[in-house]
Amino acid sequence: MWVASQSFHMRPVHRIEYPENLEKIMKPSDFPALDVFICTADPYKEPPINVVNTALSVMAYDYPTEKVSVYVSDDGGSALTLFAFMEAAKFASHWLPFCREKNIMVRSPEVYFSTSNHSWCSETEKIKALYESMKSRVEHVVETGNVSDEYVNGDEEREAFSKWTDGFTRQDHPTVIQVF
Incomplete structure (x- = not known):
């Protein structure tokens, strides 16, 4: 084994x-589409804030936005x-341009x-304050175990959360599709 590995050390x-x-090699239109799939099943074993950080880091790639x-x-x-x-999604409207602008x-x-x-x-402090605010809201919702009305803004969000009824369980629930 030693003899076989010596060639790598010599050259x-x-x-x-x-x-x-x-x-110079590739134009943005030449980049292939980048589809990222994130799977999660239990918000207590896989904290939502960690899943969110993963998604935000992927969306902030230095890659054409229309391809991600x-x-x-x-x-x-x-x-x-x-x-x-x-x-x-609300925080991303601030974070993604900040990442691109500051490289x-x-x-x-x-x-x-x-x-x-x-x-x-000052801009970094503002973005950090937005992130900490988002993080505290998400962690508070996870601690309490439900999304209270104080966090739901607008009819579209209210409609999305209206699907969670008494019969909604982890094993038996309707499909919920939401596009951000």
Whole structure:
């Protein structure tokens, strides 16, 4: 085994990446569609805020926005996960342009705000406050176990949550499809 591995040590391969040349090679219209599927089943075993951070980081990829689709499948049919993604959709309207404008490489908001190796400015503070507000609302809903009326804004959200009735269980529930 030692003899077989020595050839790699005698002639190592060094690669250099040039990401700035990628734009010269491919135009945005040449990029293939990026479809990401996120599956979850239990909001207590897989906290919705973690699933939301995953989806937000995928949506913030440096990729043509019209080519990125994120699909979330919640097999447990949880209103908590739906609420988390409704909140994430509102936050994404601020987070995604911020990532593109500042050329942020760490695109998960949780990770970005927990590290201190980035520049702080008033806009960063504003985005962090929006994220913390979203996170606290989602965590409060998960702690209480239901989405109260104080968090539901508008008829469209009210209609989406009206599907959760007394007969709605994790094992037996109708299909709920929501597009954000």
